[in-house]
Amino acid sequence: MAKARLCEDFNEECRDIVEQLFVNFISYSKKQTFFHEGDDIGIMFLVCSGWAARAIHLADGRRQITEIFLPGDLFPVHASISQGVIEDEIVALGECRVTTCSPGALNEASRQTNALTRTLWWLSQRDAAILRMWIAMNGQYRVYERVAHLVCEVLERLKHVGLGEGNRFDFPLTQQEIGDIIGATPVHVSRSLKQIRDAGLLDIQGGVLQVHDLERLQKAAHFNPGYLNPR
Amino acid sequence: MAKARLCEDFNEECRDIVEQLFVNFISYSKKQTFFHEGDDIGIMFLVCSGWAARAIHLADGRRQITEIFLPGDLFPVHASISQGVIEDEIVALGECRVTTCSPGALNEASRQTNALTRTLWWLSQRDAAILRMWIAMNGQYRVYERVAHLVCEVLERLKHVGLGEGNRFDFPLTQQEIGDIIGATPVHVSRSLKQIRDAGLLDIQGGVLQVHDLERLQKAAHFNPGYLNPR
DNA sequence: CGGACGGTTGACTGAACTCAAATGGCGTGG
DNA sequence: CCACGCCATTTGAGTTCAGTCAACCGTCCG
Numbered sequence: 001m002a003k004a005r006l007c008e009d010f011n012e013e014c015r016d017i018v019e020q021l022f023v024n025f026i027s028y029s030k031k032q033t034f035f036h037e038g039d040d041i042g043i044m045f046l047v048c049s050g051w052a053a054r055a056i057h058l059a060d061g062r063r064q065i066t067e068i069f070l071p072g073d074l075f076p077v078h079a080s081i082s083q084g085v086i087e088d089e090i091v092a093l094g095e096c097r098v099t100t101c102s103p104g105a106l107n108e109a110s111r112q113t114n115a116l117t118r119t120l121w122w123l124s125q126r127d128a129a130i131l132r133m134w135i136a137m138n139g140q141y142r143v144y145e146r147v148a149h150l151v152c153e154v155l156e157r158l159k160h161v162g163l164g165e166g167n168r169f170d171f172p173l174t175q176q177e178i179g180d181i182i183g184a185t186p187v188h189v190s191r192s193l194k195q196i197r198d199a200g201l202l203d204i205q206g207g208v209l210q211v212h213d214l215e216r217l218q219k220a221a222h223f224n225p226g227y228l229n230p231r
Numbered sequence: 232m233a234k235a236r237l238c239e240d241f242n243e244e245c246r247d248i249v250e251q252l253f254v255n256f257i258s259y260s261k262k263q264t265f266f267h268e269g270d271d272i273g274i275m276f277l278v279c280s281g282w283a284a285r286a287i288h289l290a291d292g293r294r295q296i297t298e299i300f301l302p303g304d305l306f307p308v309h310a311s312i313s314q315g316v317i318e319d320e321i322v323a324l325g326e327c328r329v330t331t332c333s334p335g336a337l338n339e340a341s342r343q344t345n346a347l348t349r350t351l352w353w354l355s356q357r358d359a360a361i362l363r364m365w366i367a368m369n370g371q372y373r374v375y376e377r378v379a380h381l382v383c384e385v386l387e388r389l390k391h392v393g394l395g396e397g398n399r400f401d402f403p404l405t406q407q408e409i410g411d412i413i414g415a416t417p418v419h420v421s422r423s424l425k426q427i428r429d430a431g432l433l434d435i436q437g438g439v440l441q442v443h444d445l446e447r448l449q450k451a452a453h454f455n456p457g458y459l460n461p462r
Numbered sequence: 463c464g465g466a467c468g469g470t471t472g473a474c475t476g477a478a479c480t481c482a483a484a485t486g487g488c489g490t491g492g
Numbered sequence: 493c494c495a496c497g498c499c500a501t502t503t504g505a506g507t508t509c510a511g512t513c514a515a516c517c518g519t520c521c522g
Contacts, residue, residue, distance in 0.1 A: 142477075142478095143477085143478070184478075184479090185479060187481095188477090188479070
């Protein structure tokens with residue numbers, strides 16, 4: 001979160017307010033579930049480092065990751081349990097450090113600072129746009145295109161918060177988890193990654209992803225970053 | 232919208248406020264695009280009758296419908312144009328009558344009425360939950376399961392606003408449009424619908440869908456309505 | 463009457479899944 | 493330090509699901 005510059009409205013003032021509001025630090029370890037017992041209001045999380053994901057557990061045991069949270073991302077956690085069954089959970093993908101804040105405090109601050117209001121609006125719009133794009137990805141794209149698109153999106157999002165320099169970034173996902181995001185089996189993810197690797201577009205080694213040819217990768221993914229910058 | 236009772240918080244007071252705020256009626260005809268020229272803020276639409284959809288146009292010409300708006304649904308429209316290309320549009324599916332309101336007026340009213348605030352929160356939570364479920368549908372389910380799930384979801388949503396009595400409702404979608412929602416070709420949608428029909432689960436005739444065996448349809452769809460009722 | 467459109471059906475193709483086995487890294491415990 | 497087991501990944505072979513191409517039908521509308 002060091003040099004986050006999410007959107008145009010996120011200025012120094014915003015940063016200061018956020019840093020004053022989000023004070024409690026928590027660390028989650030790989031596969032640990034974010035949990036905050038029975039509160040109706042929920043609690044706001046801001047990712048400092050590492051990745052987290054929201055996942056749906058389907059009736060037949062399959063799992064779908066519906067959102068990933070990268071450094072700088074803000075999201076509410078409130079238990080989503082229906083008839084005693086956890087339908088919707090948030091889980092750390094690798095080590096993940098976050099800070100927290102009550103939604104009330106954030107709303108209060110937002111009432112007093114227009115730039116913060118607009119930043120929160122921007123974030124919610126962007127998150128919704130990502131959800132819609134993932135619907136399109138899963139509905140329309142081939143598996144290797146989805147893998148490529150995911151990488152492009154993550155890289156673009158990381159660049160918004162000053163990470164991903166040299167088209168290189170920490171990539172904690174297993175192929176199983178990639179499959180849970182794009183709706184494919186780990187076997188097919190492996191094959192698709194091999195295709196992309198063999199085409200010289202990227203490499204993954206030791207949890208670090210290096211994009212070699214961003215332009216061709218984006219073309220292969222039909223990636224257009226417009227949806228990540230709502231106005 | 233006659234006897235809408237969306238969530239617990241949507242009471243008589245809310246209904247009165249909404250009826251006072253949303254005064255301008257507009258009708259859109261089949262395939263007509265919702266349009267409101269160059270405003271940054273956007274404008275709020277409330278569906279009175281008929282269906283509308285938000286669709287993404289992908290680089291290769293394919294189309295993905297990412298949201299459908301049924302009677303009682305509230306959504307903002309603001310031009311989503313990047314580099315002169317329409318990426319995201321809202322279009323009528325059949326005849327669609329709506330009312331409009333400025334977001335500012337709605338926010339102002341919400342500041343004064345807690346029940347309205349909570350209703351708006353409930354709506355946004357539910358919409359996000361639907362987006363996430365659609366990601367899961369497109370990622371994990373077989374095409375005939377997706378078709379069944381879509382019907383279950385629509386029926387459940389219609390029942391929230393007092394429609395769908397007798398498990399019967401107006402269904403304006405073409406098979407092409409169903410395919411644009413669930414990520415399938417119209418040919419395969421036709422086959423899947425035939426399967427579902429032949430199993431005696433539902434019938435579509437003259438733009439009216441009749442569910443014959445809701446329980447078995449829900450089972451075939453792995454449908455669990457929990458996500459449509461955020462708390 | 464003719465054309466456009468939506469829906470149905472068949473034959474074929476191709477993408478992605480399943481099942482299965484083998485590899486290699488990594489951490490734990492002897 | 494080594495052996496072992498676990499986990500993630502890779503690869504192969506066969507199957508199934510869904511897409512493509514194409515023909516045909518019915519209806520609605522100009």
